[in-house]
Amino acid sequence: xxxxxxxxxxxxTWSSQFVMRARIALNIKSVSYEFHQERxxxxxSELLLRSxxxxxxxxxxxxxxxxICESFNIVEYVDEVWSSAPSILPSDPxxxxxxxxxxxxxxxxxxxxxxxxxxxxxxxxxKAAIAxxxxxxxxxxEAFVNYSKGKSFFGGDQIGYLDIAFGSYLGWxxxxxxxxxxxxxxxxxxxxxxQWADSFSSHAAVKDVMPDTEKLADFGVRAKILKAxxxxxx
Amino acid sequence: MAEEVKLLGMWAISYNRRVERALxxxxxxxxxxxxxxxxKSNLLLQLNPVHKKILVLVHNGKPIVGSLVILEYIDETWKxxxxxxxxxxxxxxxxxxxxxxxxxxxxxxxxANLAEGEEREKAVEECCEQLKMLENELKGKSFFGGDAIGYLDIAALVIAFxxxxxxxxxxxxxxxEKRFPSLCRWIGKLQDVxxxxxxxxxxxxxxxxxxxxxxxxxxxxxN
Numbered sequence: 001x002x003x004x005x006x007x008x009x010x011x012x013t014w015s016s017q018f019v020m021r022a023r024i025a026l027n028i029k030s031v032s033y034e035f036h037q038e039r040x041x042x043x044x045s046e047l048l049l050r051s052x053x054x055x056x057x058x059x060x061x062x063x064x065x066x067x068i069c070e071s072f073n074i075v076e077y078v079d080e081v082w083s084s085a086p087s088i089l090p091s092d093p094x095x096x097x098x099x100x101x102x103x104x105x106x107x108x109x110x111x112x113x114x115x116x117x118x119x120x121x122x123x124x125x126x127k128a129a130i131a132x133x134x135x136x137x138x139x140x141x142e143a144f145v146n147y148s149k150g151k152s153f154f155g156g157d158q159i160g161y162l163d164i165a166f167g168s169y170l171g172w173x174x175x176x177x178x179x180x181x182x183x184x185x186x187x188x189x190x191x192x193x194x195q196w197a198d199s200f201s202s203h204a205a206v207k208d209v210m211p212d213t214e215k216l217a218d219f220g221v222r223a224k225i226l227k228a229x230x231x232x233x234x
Numbered sequence: 235m236a237e238e239v240k241l242l243g244m245w246a247i248s249y250n251r252r253v254e255r256a257l258x259x260x261x262x263x264x265x266x267x268x269x270x271x272x273x274k275s276n277l278l279l280q281l282n283p284v285h286k287k288i289l290v291l292v293h294n295g296k297p298i299v300g301s302l303v304i305l306e307y308i309d310e311t312w313k314x315x316x317x318x319x320x321x322x323x324x325x326x327x328x329x330x331x332x333x334x335x336x337x338x339x340x341x342x343x344x345x346a347n348l349a350e351g352e353e354r355e356k357a358v359e360e361c362c363e364q365l366k367m368l369e370n371e372l373k374g375k376s377f378f379g380g381d382a383i384g385y386l387d388i389a390a391l392v393i394a395f396x397x398x399x400x401x402x403x404x405x406x407x408x409x410x411e412k413r414f415p416s417l418c419r420w421i422g423k424l425q426d427v428x429x430x431x432x433x434x435x436x437x438x439x440x441x442x443x444x445x446x447x448x449x450x451x452x453x454x455x456x457n
Binding site: 003055066068070104 | 293296298299300303304306307310311322323325326327329330333334338364367
């Protein structure tokens with residue numbers, strides 16, 4: 001059997017931006033998969049613990065029985081296995097390097113500030129977090145102008161790696177905007193990103209996996225995810 | 235076009251050595267520029283204005299930042315002696331463990347080294363659990379890359395030598411023969427690999443540097 005014909009399963013949750021990345025990648029490649037939704041408040045499933053014993057986190061892609069963990073790993077794996085379908089990563093090594101670097105920056109430096117904005121602990125912390133987020137958004141607006149070359153996505157005509165990396169955060173970004181009553185994406189400061197956010201959210205590969213803002217905000221309150229200092233697990 | 239490769243780095247940083255080993259494995263000539271951590275050069279700030287990180291690879295004037303990102307860039311640009319496996323699943327595994335080393339093993343080891351008493355015991359236990367997973371990854375192979383060193387060996391070398399240097403400073407021996415026979419065997423085999431040895435900083439200089447760093451951290455923590 002061809003590798004690309006083997007059965008695909010995704011272990012994840014509807015709320016996780018990391019899980020979203022895996023699902024968008026599979027959708028771009030038109031790969032059918034079984035989605036195993038973790039029961040959010042009931043502890044981790046046997047399947048999850050067995051397939052990701054090192055971190056016990058979602059998402060896990062299980063392909064032909066073999067588990068692949070970490071959202072960006074999964075995206076790259078999907079891109080490499082289903083290589084004839086639209087490419088997710090850019091073909092130029094320098095652009096790939098920048099995309100990977102920016103994606104890591106989003107997870108490591110940028111998103112933690114989002115948590116503070118959405119569920120702040122003190123006004124000073126909130127202001128510092130907003131500044132950090134806006135700094136990142138300026139970077140991303142610039143990156144968008146450079147990479148899109150006038151088209152709709154970071155990937156050009158198609159959704160690419162950076163679209164997935166940043167787009168998966170739109171749910172939480174909208175929650176942060178709602179909770180803090182500020183506009184992070186705006187016509188004044190990030191006109192291209194504002195437009196892109198709509199195009200991305202309504203894309204066929206994305207719309208069914210983009211969480212509803214209200215639902216996510218409630219989830220955030222219940223899980224106190226944005227308050228926690230640890231990386232979100234679910 | 236003539237290739238121009240520069241590496242802006244700092245001798246004591248283990249990520250520095252990752253990149254140098256990759257460049258040497260591929261036989262890529264490069265110019266090494268030593269950066270002063272306390273006084274970052276204009277060149278560095280110009281190339282890496284947002285993040286100002288010390289380690290930058292400059293290829294024909296274009297900067298690439300982040301040691302693991304740089305390793306992948308090197309592998310994609312110069313095809314001799316591939317660093318990453320060809321198979322997508324094996325690649326995903328290698329990438330996962332490299333990230334695990336940076337995000338889990340290293341920080342936990344650092345905590346273990348800096349902590350005392352019960353806190354240290356807890357951190358040691360956690361670090362050993364993480365190292366055990368890496369030990370299992372070796373699965374009787376000579377190297378993570380199989381018969382020759384590859385991407386994950388280069389990323390994991392920090393465990394081989396930085397850990398050893400820190401043990402000399404702090405007295406905490408994490409990677410023992412008893413706990414991790416496969417990892418110790420791997421470290422032994424690494425000693426015979428040219429590019430590994432060519433990039434090791436002088437032991438005493440390294441020990442002194444790490445010791446100064448730990449002492450400064452401890453002093454700051456107790457103030």
